[in-house]
Amino acid sequence: MQLDDVVPWGRTLGEYRQMFNLSEADLQCRILGCGDGPASFNAEMAALGRSVVSIDPVYQFSTEQIRQRVQAVYNPIIAQVKQNADRYCWKNYVDADDLGRSRLAAMERFLLDYEAGKATGRYQPQALPQLDWGDRSFDLALVSHLLFLYADHRSLEFHLASVRELLRVAAEVRIFPLLKLDGTPSSYVEPVIQDLLSRGATVQVEPVPYEFQRGGNQMLRVYSGPIADFSGVPGC
Ligand SMILES: C[S@@+](CC[C@H](N)C(=O)[O-])C[C@H]1O[C@@H](n2cnc3c(N)ncnc32)[C@H](O)[C@@H]1O
Helix, strand or coil: CCHHHCCCCCCCHHHHHHHCCCCHHHHCCCEEEECCCCCCHHHHHHHCCCCEEEECHHHHCCHHHHHHHHHHHHHHHHHHHHHCHHHECCCCCCCHHHHHHHHHHHHHHHHHHHHHHHHCCCEECCECCECCCCCCCEEEEEEECCCCCCCCCCCHHHHHHHHHHHHHHEEEEEEECCECCCCCECCCHHHHHHHHHHCCCEEEEEECCCCCECCCCEEEEEECCCHHHCCCCCCC
8 A cells, every 4th residue: 555545534433333323331332443544433432441443554654654644635525525525414513624623632642652552463454355354253243435435436246255254253233435536426335235145144234323424324233143143232
């Protein structure tokens, strides 16, 4: 991965809670954050004494390299948000600059935690569709703003292989959003659901309280087996 290919943009624990309908019981689980990038989710969870491992290919780079990349992409991203402001819900932010300040604060929180978290294995440079963990290493895997969102840049095969791999290493997988970058529904959602059903998984499309892309208020929740047999979350 080249750092110039990465558009680092990070969200907070509060946003993860809303995007994934995370309950207090969920937060006690062994959680894998997949493609967490510069989100402050892991840093905030660690400060609360909770267990999250984040993987992202960007974690091969240093704090200073990621900080410089955040600064390089910031103005172009905010300009794009301003240009397409009607595609977004502004209930939580006054405007694009307000959104930008919130994202920068989250990313700075990540950057301050990054070296310490890397040293203890909380940030690991791995990438879908292949993960270096044994089966069921986690209770819950969360994927925010990676799968489906970049459907125009990643193949259906990548999506199928990634979700199968996530379901191998975690008992439950939640993916948000189900829209592409342009705000339209990803055509990969249905084939991914059909593939999972054919493998005996339980799949639900579920409404969530988070909505920034207009209409982007649903997540995909997947359990590795029939719901009656499910022994992962809750009670992990
Ligand atoms: C838009 S950011 C989302 C960051 C974070 N999840 C959030 O919602 O705030 C997408 C992240 O996916 C990461 N990524 C790209 N390809 C990946 C792959 N194959 N496996 C895991 N992460 C990947 C990028 O490096 C980037 O940090």
